Amino acid sequence: MHSTIFGSVGFALFPVVVAILALLGSLTLPVFADVLPYDAVALLAHALFLLMGVMVGSFGLMGREFMNRRFGQASLIAYASRSLPISEQRIFATFLVKDTVYYILLYVLPFAAGFAAATPFIGIDPVQGLVALVSLALAFLLGLSAVCFLSTLYAHSVALFAGTVAVLAVAALAAFRLGAITVSTILPPYAFFLNPALEPLALSLALILVPAIISVIFVTVEYPDRTKRFENHLDPLSGRLHALGSAHFIAKDALDLLRSEGGAGKVIFSFLIPLGLVWICLRIMIRFIPGIDPLVVFAVLLGVLSATIYNWLTEFDSFTSYAFLPVEVREVIDAKLKSYALLNLLPAVVLVLAAATSGGAGSLIPAFAAFVSVSVYTLAVTVYLTGLHPNVMLYSAWIFLRYLLAISPALLLLIFASVFDPRYALLSLLLILPAAFLIIRARVKWQAWEMPRY
Amino acid sequence: MYTGCRCSFKKNRWMVTHMQQMIEATELTKNYGTVTAVNRISLSVAEGELFGLLGPNGSGKTTMIRMLTGQIPPTAGSARVMGIDPAKDPVEVRRSIGIIPEQETPPSFLTAEEYLHFVAKIRNLDAIDERCGRWFDLLEFGDKRDVLCKDLSRGTRQKLMFAQAFLHEPRLALIDEPLINLDPIMQRTVKDFLRGYVRDGGTVFLSTHILEIAEEICDRIGVIHNGRLLHSGPVEDLTATGRHLESFFLDLVRGDTGA
Ligand SMILES: Nc1ncnc2c1ncn2[C@@H]1O[C@H](COP(=O)(O)OP(=O)(O)O)[C@@H](O)[C@H]1O
Ligand SMILES: [Mg+2]
Numbered sequence: 001m002h003s004t005i006f007g008s009v010g011f012a013l014f015p016v017v018v019a020i021l022a023l024l025g026s027l028t029l030p031v032f033a034d035v036l037p038y039d040a041v042a043l044l045a046h047a048l049f050l051l052m053g054v055m056v057g058s059f060g061l062m063g064r065e066f067m068n069r070r071f072g073q074a075s076l077i078a079y080a081s082r083s084l085p086i087s088e089q090r091i092f093a094t095f096l097v098k099d100t101v102y103y104i105l106l107y108v109l110p111f112a113a114g115f116a117a118a119t120p121f122i123g124i125d126p127v128q129g130l131v132a133l134v135s136l137a138l139a140f141l142l143g144l145s146a147v148c149f150l151s152t153l154y155a156h157s158v159a160l161f162a163g164t165v166a167v168l169a170v171a172a173l174a175a176f177r178l179g180a181i182t183v184s185t186i187l188p189p190y191a192f193f194l195n196p197a198l199e200p201l202a203l204s205l206a207l208i209l210v211p212a213i214i215s216v217i218f219v220t221v222e223y224p225d226r227t228k229r230f231e232n233h234l235d236p237l238s239g240r241l242h243a244l245g246s247a248h249f250i251a252k253d254a255l256d257l258l259r260s261e262g263g264a265g266k267v268i269f270s271f272l273i274p275l276g277l278v279w280i281c282l283r284i285m286i287r288f289i290p291g292i293d294p295l296v297v298f299a300v301l302l303g304v305l306s307a308t309i310y311n312w313l314t315e316f317d318s319f320t321s322y323a324f325l326p327v328e329v330r331e332v333i334d335a336k337l338k339s340y341a342l343l344n345l346l347p348a349v350v351l352v353l354a355a356a357t358s359g360g361a362g363s364l365i366p367a368f369a370a371f372v373s374v375s376v377y378t379l380a381v382t383v384y385l386t387g388l389h390p391n392v393m394l395y396s397a398w399i400f401l402r403y404l405l406a407i408s409p410a411l412l413l414l415i416f417a418s419v420f421d422p423r424y425a426l427l428s429l430l431l432i433l434p435a436a437f438l439i440i441r442a443r444v445k446w447q448a449w450e451m452p453r454y
Numbered sequence: 455m456y457t458g459c460r461c462s463f464k465k466n467r468w469m470v471t472h473m474q475q476m477i478e479a480t481e482l483t484k485n486y487g488t489v490t491a492v493n494r495i496s497l498s499v500a501e502g503e504l505f506g507l508l509g510p511n512g513s514g515k516t517t518m519i520r521m522l523t524g525q526i527p528p529t530a531g532s533a534r535v536m537g538i539d540p541a542k543d544p545v546e547v548r549r550s551i552g553i554i555p556e557q558e559t560p561p562s563f564l565t566a567e568e569y570l571h572f573v574a575k576i577r578n579l580d581a582i583d584e585r586c587g588r589w590f591d592l593l594e595f596g597d598k599r600d601v602l603c604k605d606l607s608r609g610t611r612q613k614l615m616f617a618q619a620f621l622h623e624p625r626l627a628l629i630d631e632p633l634i635n636l637d638p639i640m641q642r643t644v645k646d647f648l649r650g651y652v653r654d655g656g657t658v659f660l661s662t663h664i665l666e667i668a669e670e671i672c673d674r675i676g677v678i679h680n681g682r683l684l685h686s687g688p689v690e691d692l693t694a695t696g697r698h699l700e701s702f703f704l705d706l707v708r709g710d711t712g713a
Contacts (some may be wrong), residue, residue, distance in 0.1 A: 227601075227605075229565075229600040229601060230568075230602065231600065232568055232600070235571055248571075248572050248576065252561065252564060252572060256561070256563045259602065260563055316561070316562060320558060321560070322576075323525050324554075325573065326546070326576065327545070327576060328545055
């Protein structure tokens with residue numbers, strides 16, 4: 001479905017890139033074995049796929065745009081269901097299955113294959129490759145199913161949703177404090193990877209199927225209310241943002257975000273829940289890797305996740321809707337960057353809250369520097385590589401590869417340095433330089449791309 | 455129906471430059487791979503003229519308009535629109551003229567009024583409320599001003615795109631299939647508006663596949679088929695011969711072997 005925009009080869013190679021990266025990553029495992037035991041890496045991989053399930057699911061149930069983006073014409077069927085003899089439940093279930101197959105083929109299978117190919121060289125039983133395929137798929141599905149469940153709750157009642165999340169969070173926290181549960185109990189797919197027995201498999205399946213079935217049964221499809229009327233918010237908003245320049249573009253971004261289906265729910269599901277998950281994973285990881293400063297690492301990951309805000313900002317916009325007006329591509333890009341800067345106040349607050357509640361306030365300044373630089377740098381790489389089309393173009397194997405190559409070394413280096421002393425995170429401010437360079441180049445590059453000349 | 459709005463493009467303002475060529479295309483050509491969408495078309499449109507590019511679907515009308523408005527570069531040939539080369543300075547061309555594209559719809563999550571204000575801000579216009587209000591009145595869709603664009607009917611969206619194009623009172627407007635999606639009464643309003651606009655000194659370049667439109671409101675037409683301009687001239691030339699435009703058109707198109 002994404003293949004049309006950049007040719008099918010780029011899309012078909014996407015899994016190959018994932019496999020090669022997994023292979024290379026696995027081959028380097030023995031090198032880092034002293035600092036990073038295998039179990040920790042395995043946990044990291046499972047957490048990553050869990051997170052991916054959450055992200056995939058979180059865009060899922062929040063409205064029609066999502067359906068359009070993911071299923072293209074299929075969404076027409078979903079919306080025609082009122083006039084067709086097919087139930088919404090059935091359509092939704094079909095979507096879940098389709099999604100599962102799609103992402104497993106695109107990410108899980110190649111990842112496991114890459115890992116399996118490396119096993120003979122790093123002294124791991126090749127059968128573990130097969131186990132990884134199952135356990136990583138389970139981790140992905142666990143995230144997907146959990147977030148489907150939560151968003152179904154959210155769609156029925158925000159209070160019910162908030163209550164459930166609060167109860168779950170408190171229960172998990174209490175259980176941790178008491179030492180009543182271990183990592184493998186809350187992440188049974190990981191337990192299955194460590195010990196491929198029936199019990200963790202059954203537990204994983206139960207934790208996936210029960211919430212998934214409940215959310216299918218109680219699914220609500222939000223039909224847009226076509227008669228809804230809105231006051232003119234563009235003028236007051238752009239009046240208030242006047243000082244920033246291009247205020248009408250920023251105001252439009254804000255209205256797109258607020259009025260598109262899902263609204264605030266989108267922010268919760270595609271940002272705050274993944275962040276909460278990252279934070280929990282980090283608290284667990286520090287048991288494996290002493291000396292690591294959780295706040296700095298969190299700040300780095302927060303910076304990377306924040307860059308996805310740019311994807312929201314471009315989701316409802318296309319340069320073709322300005323192509324007949326006196327607008328330059330760089331003006332649109334600049335306005336997006338300003339909107340991005342404004343929206344980044346949200347993760348900045350999250351970081352300060354994380355520091356305040358975790359007693360890690362001591363490293364807040366280097367952590368904050370790391371967050372800002374990583375966020376700006378990741379954004380710059382995204383803008384340079386994908387222009388106004390990040391939601392589609394990151395699925396091109398080449399672009400995705402370049403994205404990873406541009407970002408991961410910088411991040412790993414940063415995290416590595418901060419292990420020695422959190423203050424080294426201040427060095428991340430150097431990333432601002434390449435970021436500025438990339439943004440300057442991006443403005444020229446995408447101007448030429450959207451508005452070709454002779 | 456056209457109310458002669460307080461338009462600033464009245465003839466006398468441009469007496470000096472009167473009768474200048476507003477559009478001049480020289481051997482304009484556009485290839486998409488092996489398809490030649492527009493094949494060496496030369497034409498010119500003088501100020502105060504309502505020119506209609508008439509041709510069946512897929513004949514190259516949209517491609518021609520997109521080249522003239524700097525939305526795509528030509529493969530060969532050149533053009534000047536109000537004296538500006540759209541391939542060299544597309545933004546300046548678009549600043550000067552009004553465009554109604556064929557496919558594009560206004561952005562989903564702004565209301566009709568917000569969209570017009572948005573365009574007015576892009577164009578740096580003054581008296582925004584007054585300008586927009588005039589269009590809500592003329593095209594009779596003021597009751598939809600606070601509805602999101604995605605929830606508007608096709609017809610209302612087309613009205614909005616019309617308003618958007620004329621908000622800055624341009625001297626030249628390029629319109630791709632202007633009457634599509636409009637009901638007969640609104641078609642009448644729009645036709646009257648376009649005639650009035652031209653009477654006041656404005657210039658219109660429109661494309662259409664509907665013969666009646668060309669016959670009824672255009673001063674001059676160009677017939678395009680398979681990317682080639684088969685004929686161009688005043689509408690009276692055709693009607694004066696006593697022949698119906700339809701038979702003339704069909705003869706041209708059937709006689710075109712694509713050589
Ligand atoms: N972006 C494009 N890529 C490839 N072919 C195109 C593109 N746009 C138009 N064409 C082709 O060019 C020809 C003319 O199209 P168009 O200008 O849209 O015609 P009209 O507006 O008269 O219906 C058609 O054969 C069409 O298929
Ligand atoms: Mg067309």
